Amino acid sequence: MSFTVTNRRNQSAFTANPGETILDAALRDKRVFPYGCRNGACGACKSTLASGKVDYGEYEEFALSAGEIAQGKVLLCQAVPLEDVVIDAEEIMAGADIRIRMLPCRVLRMEKAAKDVMRVFLMPPKSQEFNFVPGQYIDIIMKDGQRRSFSAANLPERAREEGLELHIRHVPGGRFTPRVFAAMRERDLLRFEGPFGTYFLREDGARPVIMVAGGTGFAPVKALIEQALAADPARRIHFFWGARDEQDVYMHALAEEWARARENFLYTPVLSEPDADGAWRGARGWVHESVLAAYDDFAEFDVYASGPPVMVDAVRDGLGAKGMRAERFFFDSFTYAPREP
Numbered sequence: 001m002s003f004t005v006t007n008r009r010n011q012s013a014f015t016a017n018p019g020e021t022i023l024d025a026a027l028r029d030k031r032v033f034p035y036g037c038r039n040g041a042c043g044a045c046k047s048t049l050a051s052g053k054v055d056y057g058e059y060e061e062f063a064l065s066a067g068e069i070a071q072g073k074v075l076l077c078q079a080v081p082l083e084d085v086v087i088d089a090e091e092i093m094a095g096a097d098i099r100i101r102m103l104p105c106r107v108l109r110m111e112k113a114a115k116d117v118m119r120v121f122l123m124p125p126k127s128q129e130f131n132f133v134p135g136q137y138i139d140i141i142m143k144d145g146q147r148r149s150f151s152a153a154n155l156p157e158r159a160r161e162e163g164l165e166l167h168i169r170h171v172p173g174g175r176f177t178p179r180v181f182a183a184m185r186e187r188d189l190l191r192f193e194g195p196f197g198t199y200f201l202r203e204d205g206a207r208p209v210i211m212v213a214g215g216t217g218f219a220p221v222k223a224l225i226e227q228a229l230a231a232d233p234a235r236r237i238h239f240f241w242g243a244r245d246e247q248d249v250y251m252h253a254l255a256e257e258w259a260r261a262r263e264n265f266l267y268t269p270v271l272s273e274p275d276a277d278g279a280w281r282g283a284r285g286w287v288h289e290s291v292l293a294a295y296d297d298f299a300e301f302d303v304y305a306s307g308p309p310v311m312v313d314a315v316r317d318g319l320g321a322k323g324m325r326a327e328r329f330f331f332d333s334f335t336y337a338p339r340e341p
């Protein structure tokens with residue numbers, strides 16, 4: 001039986017089919033609520049259930065605690081209505097006209113950016129329209145149907161020319177990424193579905209921006225920075241890139257170039273284990289500590305963070321305690337299944 005989902009925030013309503021999650025029903029109806037992993041692991045889709053019963057689905061305690069359920073919270077990517085429900089959720093306009101599609105694609109180019117990071121450029125058939133908002137991700141579908149998610153690292157107009165750019169880190173023992181390094185070749189055929197996610201640049205104003213990336217969390221941040229610079233070259237941006245060693249900041253030269261070319265662009269790479277030769281002159285330690293130390297108050301900033309959940313949480317908690325507004329914090333948190341960073 002179908003049920004009606006009403007969003008009391010804007011008094012809109014849509015229908016959820018039997019067994020369909022609220023998020024899937026919303027996307028089918030071209031409505032976009034904030035979301036990330038789609039598997040109950042990141043918490044990005046957490047919203048308020050104002051009335052009605054749902055099956056809460058499967059999720060990590062970290063993403064939705066028992067206390068939060070008691071307070072009326074729900075994960076839209078997991079919750080399946082059991083009757084008509086009313087939710088209270090922010091609706092995002094960007095991305096509403098983006099069609100989620102399953103498409104074949106060819107590996108156009110592969111470029112090793114570091115010993116364990118591959119830049120892979122994928123080209124869907126020219127006859128098939130594929131569009132996305134910078135910061136979104138796609139799912140690569142493996143032969144057995146399993147999925148691995150990777151963020152787009154370039155802008156849609158560039159992707160149409162040079163292929164959709166992904167940054168794939170080799171995860172030892174992973175099911176997909178070792179194959180990318182050992183067996184994948186240019187011209188190979190793959191299948192993907194997407195785009196997904198709402199890690200978009202919010203352009204409602206010209207607030208200064210802090211971007212924080214951990215490792216290959218740089219991929220969506222690269223797209224967001226390129227978009228922000230194209231829209232307003234004078235916008236104040238401070239980009240922090242946390243990594244283990246010099247190899248891990250695998251597009252350091254590009255970030256330095258952004259900083260060299262623009263007065264309002266600051267770049268702070270932060271290494272937790274720089275090479276022992278003592279040549280590293282930059283910041284050391286954990287990236288969130290460098291972000292915290294850089295400003296006394298974060299109230300004026302929009303903050304974007306992408307990388308491992310522990311890094312995203314440290315940024316959220318640390319900056320939140322120093323004035324960052326919760327509604328101006330946007331994140332893309334890697335979860336290890338099905339996301340293989």
Ligand code: FES
Nearest residue numbers: 036037038043077
């Ligand atoms: S928990 Fe719902 S999108 Fe991640």
